[in-house]
Amino acid sequence: MINQPNRSPGNQVISLASGKGGVGKSTLCVGLGLGFALLGESVLMIEFDIGLRGIDLMLGISDQIVFDLGDLLEGRCTISKAIVESPLNQNLNAIVAPIRMDAPLNTEDVHLLVNGLRPHFDRIILDMPAGLGTSAKVTAVAADLAIIVATPDRICVRDGCQMVQELQRAGFRNHRLCINRVDEKFIRRDVISDLDEVIDGVGSQLIGVLPDDPSIQLRLSRGLALKENHRVTRICKAIARRIRGEYVPLLLR
Numbered sequence: 001m002i003n004q005p006n007r008s009p010g011n012q013v014i015s016l017a018s019g020k021g022g023v024g025k026s027t028l029c030v031g032l033g034l035g036f037a038l039l040g041e042s043v044l045m046i047e048f049d050i051g052l053r054g055i056d057l058m059l060g061i062s063d064q065i066v067f068d069l070g071d072l073l074e075g076r077c078t079i080s081k082a083i084v085e086s087p088l089n090q091n092l093n094a095i096v097a098p099i100r101m102d103a104p105l106n107t108e109d110v111h112l113l114v115n116g117l118r119p120h121f122d123r124i125i126l127d128m129p130a131g132l133g134t135s136a137k138v139t140a141v142a143a144d145l146a147i148i149v150a151t152p153d154r155i156c157v158r159d160g161c162q163m164v165q166e167l168q169r170a171g172f173r174n175h176r177l178c179i180n181r182v183d184e185k186f187i188r189r190d191v192i193s194d195l196d197e198v199i200d201g202v203g204s205q206l207i208g209v210l211p212d213d214p215s216i217q218l219r220l221s222r223g224l225a226l227k228e229n230h231r232v233t234r235i236c237k238a239i240a241r242r243i244r245g246e247y248v249p250l251l252l253r
Contacts, residue, residue, distance in 0.1 A: 011118055011119070011121060011122050011123060011124070012122070012123050012124070012145065012243075013114055013118065013125075013126065013142055013143045013145075014032075014123060014124070014143060014144070014145045014146075014147060014243070015125075015126040015128055015135070015143035015145070016028060016032070016125065016126065016127055016128060016147050016149055017128045017135040017139055017146055017147070017148055017149070017163055018128075018130050018135075018148065018149045018150065018156075018159070018160065018163065019130070019132065019148075019150075019156070019159025019160050019161075019162050019163040020130055020155060020156045020159040020160070021130035021131075022130075023130075023150060023151050023156060023180055024149065024151070024180045024181055024210075025127065025128075025149045025180075026047075026054050026055055026058065026127055027058070027180075028147075028149055028178060028180060028210065028236070029045060029055065029125055029127040030045070030055060030058045030059060031210075031232055031233065031235075032147075032236050032239060032240060033092055033125050034088060034089060034233060034237075035233070035237035035238075035239060035240035035241075036091075036122065036123045036125075036240045037088075037089040037090075037091035037092040038089065038237055039240055039244075040091065041091060041123055042091050042093075042120075042121045042123075043091055043092050043093065043121060043122065043123045043124075043125065044083065044093045044094065044095070044120075044123075044124045045059075045093070045095070045124075045125045046069065046095045046114075046124065046125070046126050046127065047069065047094065047096050047097040048069070048097060048126060048127060048128050048134060048135075048138065049097045049127065049128075049129040050070070050097055050098055050105070050129070053096050053098075053099065054097075055096060055127060056084075056096045059086035059087075059088060059092065059094055060086060060087045060088060061084045061085075061086055061087070061094065061096075064084050065084065065096055067081050067082045068095070068096045068097060068098040068099070069082065069095050069096065069097055069098050070097075070098025070100070071098070072095065072113070073105070073106070073109050073110070073113065079113075079117070082095045083095055093121070097127075105134060105138075107137045107138055107141050107142075110138050110141065110142055111142050114126075115142075126138065126142065126143060132162060132163060135163065136163065136167055136170060136172075139167060139170075139172060140167065140171070140172045145174050145243065146167060146172065146174065146175040146176075147175070147176050147207065148160050148163055148175055148176070148177050148178070148204050149180055150177065150178075150179055150198060150202055151179070151180055151181045151182075152179060152182060152195060152197075152198050154201075157197070157202055158201065160202040161201055161202050161203050164202060164203045164204055165203075175204050176204055176205050176206070176207035176243075177199060177202050177204035177205060177206050177207060178206075178208040178209070178210065179195055179198055179199075179206065179208070179210070180210045181211075181212040182195070182210065182212060183212055195209065207242055207243070208235065208236075208238070208239035208242070208250070209235075209250065210232060210235055210236075211231070211232070213232060238250075
């Protein structure tokens with residue numbers, strides 16, 4: 001079992017994790033961060049996908065990056081120099097992943113960093129790399145809630161289930177499921193029961209469903225803001241409200 005140091009009191013830390021890569025996790029991370037920001041909350045996104053940085057482009061901050069998570073953890077900069085505000089929303093901030101790190105990621109260092117940041121942001125969202133190793137370890141020691149991101153295909157469902165089981169072995173049980181890239185025909189029919197197989201297969205309670213919309217990835221990769229009335233923005237905002245404990249019907253469009 002992974003050791004879970006005591007968490008300091010403060011605001012919520014959410015980890016976005018997946019067993020399989022390519023499920024749109026970083027896109028959802030940006031969308032969820034924007035959802036909270038539009039609700040007036042201060043948001044910090046921390047990207048952990050070492051060597052595969054991407055949220056800098058999605059947040060429109062790639063030309064502002066001087067220091068990254070590796071510089072911060074290895075003592076080459078202060079916290080304030082690593083945090084960059086996104087032009088998409090004044091409440092949305094990020095610490096981006098390093099291109100490389102000289103030493104392996106230390107989960108205790110991450111725990112101390114996140115706990116130190118808790119009092120300064122309403123939500124801290126951890127964009128974890130795909131796979132069980134780093135994602136499960138960091139989530140177990142640093143997060144309050146894990147959102148498992150899966151697409152409705154058998155391999156991804158099985159890998160999502162393995163992530164849930166890995167977290168449970170670490171004593172971490174506060175997780176929810178977000179199903180991404182759902183075919184438009186399901187959205188038009190408002191058919192949730194057709195997704196029951198995904199929910200049962202992953203073994204986590206559903207908190208959101210997002211449509212398969214390639215234009216979103218293209219738009220975010222260019223650092224272009226999603227309009228507040230865009231359906232993906234509205235869905236992510238609804239997920240944010242559900243995380244806050246509000247009763248919000250499951251939006252599908």
